[in-house]
Amino acid sequence: MATLVGRPKAIVLLSGGLDSATCLALAHSQGFAPIALSFRYGQRHQIELEAAARVAQALGASRHVVVDIDLRAFGGSALTADIAVPKDRSDLAMAEGIPVTYVPARNTIFLSFALALAETEGAFDIFIGVNAIDYSGYPDCRPAYIEAFAHMANLATKAAVTDQRALTLHTPLIHCSKAEIIRTGLALGVDYGMTISCYDPLPGGKACGRCDACHLRRKGFEAAGLVDPGPQ
Amino acid sequence: MATLVGRPKAIVLLSGGLDSATCLALAHSQGFAPIALSFRYGQRHQIELEAAARVAQALGASRHVVVDIDLRAFGGSALTADIAVPKDRSDLAMAEGIPVTYVPARNTIFLSFALALAETEGAFDIFIGVNAIDYSGYPDCRPAYIEAFAHMANLATKAAVTDQRALTLHTPLIHCSKAEIIRTGLALGVDYGMTISCYDPLPGGKACGRCDACHLRRKGFEAAGLVDPGPQ
Numbered sequence: 001m002a003t004l005v006g007r008p009k010a011i012v013l014l015s016g017g018l019d020s021a022t023c024l025a026l027a028h029s030q031g032f033a034p035i036a037l038s039f040r041y042g043q044r045h046q047i048e049l050e051a052a053a054r055v056a057q058a059l060g061a062s063r064h065v066v067v068d069i070d071l072r073a074f075g076g077s078a079l080t081a082d083i084a085v086p087k088d089r090s091d092l093a094m095a096e097g098i099p100v101t102y103v104p105a106r107n108t109i110f111l112s113f114a115l116a117l118a119e120t121e122g123a124f125d126i127f128i129g130v131n132a133i134d135y136s137g138y139p140d141c142r143p144a145y146i147e148a149f150a151h152m153a154n155l156a157t158k159a160a161v162t163d164q165r166a167l168t169l170h171t172p173l174i175h176c177s178k179a180e181i182i183r184t185g186l187a188l189g190v191d192y193g194m195t196i197s198c199y200d201p202l203p204g205g206k207a208c209g210r211c212d213a214c215h216l217r218r219k220g221f222e223a224a225g226l227v228d229p230g231p232q
Numbered sequence: 233m234a235t236l237v238g239r240p241k242a243i244v245l246l247s248g249g250l251d252s253a254t255c256l257a258l259a260h261s262q263g264f265a266p267i268a269l270s271f272r273y274g275q276r277h278q279i280e281l282e283a284a285a286r287v288a289q290a291l292g293a294s295r296h297v298v299v300d301i302d303l304r305a306f307g308g309s310a311l312t313a314d315i316a317v318p319k320d321r322s323d324l325a326m327a328e329g330i331p332v333t334y335v336p337a338r339n340t341i342f343l344s345f346a347l348a349l350a351e352t353e354g355a356f357d358i359f360i361g362v363n364a365i366d367y368s369g370y371p372d373c374r375p376a377y378i379e380a381f382a383h384m385a386n387l388a389t390k391a392a393v394t395d396q397r398a399l400t401l402h403t404p405l406i407h408c409s410k411a412e413i414i415r416t417g418l419a420l421g422v423d424y425g426m427t428i429s430c431y432d433p434l435p436g437g438k439a440c441g442r443c444d445a446c447h448l449r450r451k452g453f454e455a456a457g458l459v460d461p462g463p464q
Contacts (some may be wrong), residue, residue: 104348108348109344109345115336116336139392148387
C-alpha cells in the first residue's frame with residue numbers, strides 16, 4: 001500500500017459492504033488519503049462494523065471513525081426496527097417501489113456527519129458508494145439527490161465560506177451495475193471475502209442468502225462470471 | 233393550551249434557548265401539533281436539555297424526542313471541545329468572522345435528524361429558530377443555506393417521492409432582531425424564565441453573563457425595553 005503522506009484527505013462512508021469497500025479502494029487509487037467513516041445506528045447487522053474495520057485497514061484508510069447514533073428511536077425500517085427483512089423476492093418485486101429496508105433520511109444523516117468530519121479534518125472530498133441502478137428504490141441514492149446535497153454542503157460550513165474552496169461529493173459507483181462494481185474492485189485488489197452485504201445475517205455472521213442484498217450480490221458475481229469469495 | 237387533535241404535526245428543533253422556545257410557540261400558534269426534537273451532543277451546557285424539557289411541556293409539544301449523538305469525536309468547537317468560550321467580546325469583535333463556538337455542520341446534522349423524524353411521524357413541516365441577524369457569523373443560519381437544505385430534503389425521502397407532498401422548512405425568526413423575537417414570544421405567552429441561552433453556564437446552572445449568547449440576550453431584552461426574567 002502506497003504511503004499516504006502528502007495526499008489530500010477524503011472522507012469515505014464505509015458500511016463494510018461490497019459497494020463502500022470498492023469506493024474506498026477507488027478513493028485510494030485516485031490519490032487521496034482516505035478516512036473511513038462508519039455508523040453504529042442500531043442496525044440489525046452489527047457484524048457490518050467488524051467487516052468495515054477489516055476493510056478500512058486492508059484498503060489503506062489512514063483512520064476509521066465510528067460514530068454512534070440511534071436511528072432506532074425513529075423506527076420505520078426493517079434494518080433498524082421490528083419489521084421482518086423480506087426474503088426470496090423476485091426481481092419484479094424488488095423493482096417495485098421503495099423497500100421496507102429503507103431507513104428514513106439515512107444517507108442525509110450519514111453525509112451530514114461526513115461533512116462535519118471533512119470540516120474538522122480539513123478535507124474537501126467525500127466519497128459515498130450509492131448506486132442508482134441496483135437500488136433505484138431508495139430516493140437518497142439518486143443523482144438529483146446527490147447534487148442537491150452537494151449544493152447544500154457548499155453553503156453549510158465555515159470551510160466552504162471562509163476558504164472559498166468547493167467540497168466535492170464523489171459517487172463513482174452511481175451508474176455502475178453490480179458486476180461492474182465487482183470488476184472495478186477486483187482490479188484494485190479488493191478482497192470481497194472481507195465484506196458483508198446481507199441485511200439479516202444468520203447467527204455467527206453468515207449471510208442469509210435470501211434477502212435483497214444477498215440476491216443482488218449473487219447476481220452481480222454471476223454477471224461478472226465470478227465466484228463470490230464469501231462470507232458475504 | 234388548545235387541544236392538538238386533528239392538527240398537522242410539525243417537528244420543532246428545540247435547544248432550550250430563547251429562539252427555539254419562540255419557534256415552538258409560533259409553530260403551535262400556527263395550528264401545528266409540535267413534536268420537539270433536542271440533541272445530547274456533548275455540549276458543555278447539558279442544562280440546556282433540562283430547559284428544553286420544561287419548554288416543550290409548557291408550550292404544548294405533543295412529544296419531546298432527545299437524540300444522542302457524539303459530535304465531540306469530531307472536535308473543532310468551543311461548545312463541544314476543549315476550547316475556551318470567548319467572554320466579554322465587543323460588538324465589533326462579535327461581528328468579525330465565524331466564532332469558535334461554531335460547531336461543524338451542526339445545523340445540517342440536526343436538520344437531517346429532523347427530516348428522519350418528520351418522515352417516520354408523517355410530518356411535512358420542520359421549524360428551526362435560526363437567525364441571520366444576530367448570528368450572521370454562522371454559515372448554516374443563512375437563508376441561502378436553508379433554501380438549499382429544503383431543496384435537498386424534498387429529494388431525500390420516501391415521503392417526498394411517494395406522497396408527492398412538499399416538506400416545508402420554516403424559519404420564522406430568520407430576519408428578526410433579538411428584540412423582535414422576544415416581543416413575539418411574549419405575545420404568545422412564552423415564559424423566558426424557563427429558557428437558557430448561555431454557552432458556558434456557571435456551576436449550578438446560572439448564566440455566565442459574559443459569553444456572546446448572554447450578551448446578545450441582554451441586548452435583546454434592553455432593546456425591547458424589558459427585563460430578562462432569567463435564570464437565562
